[in-house]
Amino acid sequence: MLYFLCLVLFSIGLYCILVKRNLIKIIIGLVIVEYAVNLMLVLFGYRFGGRAPILAQDQTIENMVDPLPQALVLTSIVIGLATTALIVAIAVRIYDKYRTFDITKIRRLRG
Amino acid sequence: MSKNNNKGMTLIVKTITRLTVGLILLYGIYIVLHGHLTPGGGFAGGVIIALSFIHLMLAFGKDVALKKVSEPIADLFESIGAVLFLSIALIGFVGGYFFLNFIDKGTAFKLFSAGTIPLCNIAISFKVGAGLFAIFVALVLLKTDSKGEE
Numbered sequence: 001m002l003y004f005l006c007l008v009l010f011s012i013g014l015y016c017i018l019v020k021r022n023l024i025k026i027i028i029g030l031v032i033v034e035y036a037v038n039l040m041l042v043l044f045g046y047r048f049g050g051r052a053p054i055l056a057q058d059q060t061i062e063n064m065v066d067p068l069p070q071a072l073v074l075t076s077i078v079i080g081l082a083t084t085a086l087i088v089a090i091a092v093r094i095y096d097k098y099r100t101f102d103i104t105k106i107r108r109l110r111g
Numbered sequence: 112m113s114k115n116n117n118k119g120m121t122l123i124v125k126t127i128t129r130l131t132v133g134l135i136l137l138y139g140i141y142i143v144l145h146g147h148l149t150p151g152g153g154f155a156g157g158v159i160i161a162l163s164f165i166h167l168m169l170a171f172g173k174d175v176a177l178k179k180v181s182e183p184i185a186d187l188f189e190s191i192g193a194v195l196f197l198s199i200a201l202i203g204f205v206g207g208y209f210f211l212n213f214i215d216k217g218t219a220f221k222l223f224s225a226g227t228i229p230l231c232n233i234a235i236s237f238k239v240g241a242g243l244f245a246i247f248v249a250l251v252l253l254k255t256d257s258k259g260e261e
Binding site for chain 1: 149150154220243246249250253
């Protein structure tokens with residue numbers, strides 16, 4: 001099944017978040033998870049042999065893929081851009097403070 | 112784009128950037144203006160416009176790019192985009208309701224058609240392009256005054 005590939009991609013991202021110690025690699029894992037979810041949402045609206053939902057001059061509306069998940073995913077990509085920018089800014093601040101990206105060396109917040 | 116500054120990348124990258132950066136900007140403007148006819152529109156075109164300036168900053172260093180579009184100007188354009196979009200929506204109250212398409216719609220599949228939608232696309236492109244460039248500038252200009260306390 002195609003959806004299984006989304007699960008594989010999601011698992012790769014989750015592994016990256018949970019196991020890696022470099023902050024940059026954790027951010028890359030977060031982005032991979034986000035894109036796996038986006039891919040799954042687009043695949044929900046896909047139909048085999050369908051064409052892109054664009055109305056051109058002399059074309060009839062038949063056998064198009066579902067455009068609604070695509071609009072949802074477009075919004076999701078914008079929000080993902082904003083959150084990724086926020087996470088990167090926080091990572092830069094952490095690097096300023098501690099001079100390292102290794103999360104095991106950042107132990108000021110430990111209780 | 113002075114030829115003899117040592118900041119930024121090598122001469123090859125600078126030469127290629129000097130050739131391509133205008134084309135990237137023009138392509139972004141094309142995507143924005145044809146947003147109601149083809150895939151793309153305000154957001155995608157705005158991202159491409161911002162990428163042309165980010166390209167300039169990556170190749171020539173931050174000073175050259177900030178001379179073209181400084182931080183207050185990016186802020187100003189972002190605010191102009193938001194106010195323009197809101198005012199286009201509010202003018203619709205003249206005819207009755209929010210987001211009323213009050214301009215003549217013209218014939219379909221022509222460049223000058225679809226009423227207020229191209230104007231909305233231009234407003235969104237201002238907002239997105241200036242906003243994305245401002246995010247990148249903010250990440251570049253982050254103060255590094257604290258000297259690592261560990």
